[in-house]
Amino acid sequence: MERNPSSDHQGGEAMEEGGKKGSDIGGKKVMVEEAFRETTVPPWRKQITARSVATSFVLSIIFNFIVCKLNLTTGVIPSLNVAAGLLGFAVVKGYSSMLEKCGLLKQPFTRQENTVIQTCVVASSGIAFSSGTASYLLGMSAKIAAQGDEGNTPINVKKLSIGWMICFLFAVSFVGLFSIVPLRKVMILRYKLTYPSGTATAYLINSFHTPKGAKLAKKQVALLFKSFCFSFVFAFFQWFYAAADGCGFANFPTFGPQALAQNFYFDFSSTYVGVGMICPYMVNISLLVGAVISWGIMWPLIENKKGDWYSADLSPSSLHGIQGYRVFIAISMMLGDDSPESFNTKQEKTDSSSIVLADEDYDAQRRLEFFLKDQIPNWAAFLGYVLLAIVSIIAVPFIFHQLKWYHILVAYIIAPILAFCNAYGCGLTDWSLASNYGKFAIIIFSSWVGLEHGGVIAGLASCGVMMSIVSTASDLMQDFKTGYLTLASPRSMFFSQVLGTAMGCLMSPLIFWFFYKAYSVGDPNGSYPAPYGLMYRGIALLGVEARELLQYYKCNVYKFIPSPMCMAIPFYLGGYFAIDMCVGSLILYVWQRRNKQKAHDYAPAMASGLICGESLWGVPAAILALAGVKAPMCMKFLTACL
Secondary structure (H helix, E strand, O other), X not given: OOOOOOOOOHHHHHHHHOOOOOEEEOOEEEOOHHHHOXXXXXXXXXXOOHHHHHHHHHHHHHHHHHHHXXXXXXXXXXXXXXXXXXXXXXXXXXXXXXXXHOOOOOOOOOHHHHHHHHHHHHHHHHHHHHOOOOOOOHHHOHHHHOOOOOOOOHHHOOOOOHHHHHXXXXXXXXXXXXXXXXXXXXXXXXXXXXXXXXXXXHHHHHHHHOOOOOHHHHHHHHXXXXXXXXXXXXXXXXXXXXXXOOOOHHHOOOOOHHHXXXXXXXXXXXXXXXXXXHOOHHHHHHHHHHHHHHHHHHHHHHHOOEOOOEOOOOOOOOOOOHHHHHHHHHHHHHHHHOOHHHHHHHOOOOOOOOOOOOOOOHHHHHHHHHHOOXXXXXXXXXXXXXXXXXXXXXXXXXXXXXOOHHXXXXXXXXXXXXXXXXHHHHHHHOOOOHHHHHHHHHHHHHHHHOHHHOHHHHHHHHHHHHHHHHHHHHHHHHHHHHHHHHOOOHHHHHHHHHHHHHHHHHHHHHHXXXXXXXXXXXXXXXXXXXXXXXXXXXXXHHHHHOHHHHHHHHOOHHHOOOOHHHHHHHHHHOOHHHHHHHHHHHHHHHHHHHOHHHHHHHHHHHHHHHHXXXXXXXXXXXXXXXXXXXXXXXXXXXXXXX
16 A cells, blocks of 8 residues: 555544644644753663563553453454553653652653553553463363364364463563564654554554643643543443443444444444544545455355355354455455565655654654664664574474474464564554454464374464564554654653563463463353363364465455555454544544634544543453453343334
């Protein structure tokens, strides 16, 4: 997909940097960084402090519990960037205020330190997702294997053990951090990708730490907290009516029951309305077009072929049926959009001398200065990737004897391309599709190894190798965007990501082991069904049975549609979030038509508040779920009975 940075955002280009331009107040132009002009930016070593590490550790435990719980129940994990930024600020500001009153506070709490905490916590909780404890690792267990009809042989089953799980995560989780570092200037400065969660988090952190005296900043903060409170309270209100599956506002049949059955409805998600206000118009339109083509046209037509194209006895979740069309067509579109050929057309020389600022204002100059100040040399990133890949190539076959060293080598050759794909798509839509790229790896390597040689375990383990790289790469780029907008050093971002990854590699298996031993994890009728465990194993079985499916990925769909990366996402997930994001675009469009300057100044604050409020509600909602507290009511919408 070709991008024109100068016109891609149309009226929404101001959002990509959290309202970087400011406005005229009393004849004087006020900007975000103008408010911090008298605030000294600490060097990167002082941005990572003892209190930030301690705070990150405590919050990481909480967030890992939340993510593990969600993994084992629904498998749907919301973006936690904004929640981590908010809680990091609240915790440190709380006890630092007490220390300040006692005269013991030696170092002020800066927005850069706040960003470090957020980065570390998100990196740690991100491992809880990419570790696969509720998906590909669980799919190796005998309990999950017993639920299937095929592949339940000793060579295709591995007993779960906390020891080898921790060793595996430490062997594969750090490589991805080095895969995307050389492209940070291309993604953030050249393509000006929005990374909505990263932008919203940065806007929130800047608002918390803005010195007194900036009139526009005060008004922006006020609007941010109003929209934040509305979003939080509205999410809380919706919870009361969602006692069971299919209940609540999220299942409101906006366009009728038939459209609801095809995933066309407005689910009242403040998060995606806010994301829609930040994303470019073309992104949201592409999402909606993709939803219409897939769920409105293609899937109903394919479902009419049930019994001809695939067996009529298959469950809706079987990859041999309609679900297989959804998964593999979406993956092929994503790979077609950001294939090596597409990458070559996008890649441009990006050094400090070739970067041209769209607006030579103080904000842009200040951010560019600090973003390029503490650079991580490309040679260091390349060397780190090679060395860690060698460690993984040696270590992983000892853990999974079904995988050979050359399998891992091929995975690490492919991985940087997929890491770029995911980071690029995440920058456009805020969706990390690491799990889909992991499924792509399952198909390749399970087919390569074969069922009789342990192809199921080989495919699932290769999924872990691929997901660890692709997921951490997009998370790091999201944090680079946050650091760019808060003047946090790229080096402090990188090292805090390394620290958070190390925490996650240790915490995630330990917390999973608590659930695994205390509950019947993987039981489809239990409290923790872990639905993705069986699904991932099913993909591995599909791979060993159907080698010819690999040929499917050669389709160059991207030549015929405007934005395949964006269009592919609703192919798999449905159109509900695309409608939410288009509502966000509609709000922004109407606002710009009524008062373009106010929309320019305040839309990022409103969008950030909407994203933050509902995201933060995810924390108490998960705690209530862990405590076994259910909503008191169920609101359902039924068709009229004649």
